[in-house]
Amino acid sequence: MLIELRDLSFTYFANNSPDQAVLKGINLSIRKGEFIGLIGPTGSGKSTLAQHLNGLLFPTSGKIFFKGKEVGKDIHPNEVRKEVGLVFQFPESQLFEESVARDVAFGPRNLGLPEKEVRRRVKESLGLVGFDYAKFADRSPFKLSGGEMRLVALAGVLAMGPSMLVLDEPTSGLDARGKARIMDCLAKLNQSGLTILVISHDVDELAQLAKRIIVLDAGKILLDDKTEKVFAGVDLLRNIGLDVPKTMEILIRLKACGLDVAIENFGLKEAANSIIAAMRRA
Template structure:
């Protein structure tokens, strides 16, 4: 089995440590992420989501415990200082950080900071734009602000992908986008994980967003890891249904309610299609049971008349 690409061991972190305003943001967090996994990180405002991921690229170091990324502890300063090359982190509304004169120059900015030659950086930037579904011949020479909101979001993601990171972290990747824009970005991120083998961690307020995408889900509440595991496992945890700020899909709620009523259904459904299939199976099973019951009743009734 491969070594975890990210591992937290009893990690705690405080803001304003030693001051009157000291606040514990993370409390005894332990979990591990395997290479190539898609991890959803959910929780209400102030639960510790952003603080958690900032430990993954060395922006923050734990007060207690250890964080290991790409095989080395982030307490190693040299390793920590180089993580920005391997761990891409996009905060909310990353398109607001686009500042170069052209899209190509903006996507290539990080590469130039690494010392890459202009021509090589531009070629890598064009490749990254193509990966996110943008035509570099059409938009490469345009100013970033001339793009639509969804295109700017894609260009910002391309700027991270151009660095060829092993890990991609997205903090509220769909914030501010309309329905089609959200679907496009989520589909893009899932495709990048599947086709390129990138390890993806995506912060979201919405359980609906991560259910259909994530291999595992981390649920944070007041700085603690309230739940961790596969989407199906997390869905089955009763305590989750009352966690503030988490929004289960309607179809998942139906499955949970049916299970509570004693029906043998899978509460870990991850799409409407899976839920419909589960309901049809349940209806078919119940119809078969009723048919058998009628047959037994008819047989008994027939024998009693003989």
């Protein structure tokens, strides 16, 4: 197990009563290599939970284990921070160096790594987010597109050499192309072994990539299951104001019209194939 949260509760203020807690009795295990989507209404505690995963926030009660070690007891939160890279919302707002290469180098340089290793990591992480190093290294990050700036910020987190990435709404505010670049990049990183948890409101993009979905509502885990199982619970999701993937919606409507489609096939290609097959049978 990579990370385990046991009966975790959190209040932002010491004088808050337990019923004012932002996270309430969270139990959660994350295995190495998973690709997880975290969804929930605004204010349900997603960002707060994300910050617990990398040791930035500490539970008011309950425990966090990283690779079996209790955080704050057997392992220092700083060590967890190196292993679990957190990409904040709008991370491009934290870019500040005059060149892309210097910005990506900031984290590893702060770790006190030798300059040769810093340069290696900068090159490697820019490559991982799809940048040609020679072309981008010396450019000002502020002259890039919004989507490119966000990829540079992501490269900065990757340069720390994390084994897990937690991303807080990484595609919000980007155009379709910018979104696709981020999600393609996350898919590749996951295929190469990185564990990924993405917070997103875009259920369509999660449906294509995440194998598991966690639904947070009012600080509690409402659902935690395989993606197809969670998105099949259409009414429950709608009740708390969440969307379901468009492909799922179409399949459900076709099924209601009597077409024999399998609603668990909601990937774009799978849904199309399922509809074609059902129409041939009909």
